Amino acid sequence: MVQDTVIIEEGPDSKRMKLDDEAKKLVQSVLVKKPGGESIINEYNRTKALKDETRRKMVNILAADMTEKNGGSPPRLVKEKYARGIVALFPYLSDPYSKNGFEHYYDGESGTGYLAWRIKTIQRNLAKERRGSFEGQVSYAERGSGGPTVARHSKFTPEIVLSEDECKEAIAFMNHSADEDAIKKKMKLTFDYRRKMVLDPMQSSDLLTIFPRFKDIKGLIEQDFVLMFGEGVSGKLLEKWTTAFKKKVIQQCKTSCKQRFTGTFASSRISS
Secondary structure (H helix, E strand, O other): OOOOOOOOOOOHHHHHHHHHHHHHHHHHHHHHHOOOHHHHHHHHHHHOOOOHHHHHHHHHHHHHHHHHHHOOOOOHHHHHHHHHHHHHHOHHHOOOOOOOOOOOOOEOOOOEOHHHHHHHHHHHHHHHHHHOOOOOHHHHHHOOOOOOOOOOOOOOOOOOOOOHHHHHHHHHHHHOOOOHHHHHHHHHHOHHHHHHHHHOOOOHHHHHHHOHHHHOOOOHHHHHHHHHHHHHHHHHHHHHHHHHHHHHHHHHHHHHHHHHHHHHHHHHHHHO
């Protein structure tokens, strides 16, 4: 007699529960083993929340563990697993407005989130150690003859000066918010942080990754320009844009793209 074998495939919910459980156990085991980790768990159990200072401590512990086990550039799936584990272990830390609930800790599509930023900080610190000395942002800018990397004093004086962690929290808010007015206010508050990125050769190429709302909200570039140079200069630029600057900017872009393509092509020929 031949018996039929029934194969039951895992459904999406079952797979998600399995991923959540594995990620939860991972994060829990890390926090239990690391100094200060149990106090984080205890605080959440008492209050169903984490203070900003405690959350930063948790992110630092998990990012350090991630880089210790996976090197300085952990794969996307690894970062997603740690982020998933955080909200699986601490459900009240989940973001109800995001797709998976953990994107504010790591968003694989944009490469942003608390864990991603902490890992970038670790990477920068390692790079500084390898070089032995770090060229300061201003000294680097002073070598240029013009352009965005020249150190200038902006016309903008913020009412509130944010710490680096507060800037990152504002960035996380902007990347997941649909409130354009609130985003513009946060962009003003993070202007100095963004300016330092422009002056730092290690961070300048990441500007649109960290601040992607430049690409979908009109007026943010103009707002930064006004904050940097003031309304007067901004008005003069608009007046002379068509007659004096437009053709030059387009030509410069074409030249830069051509040089970059030529350099990439030459490198590929050499390596092959």
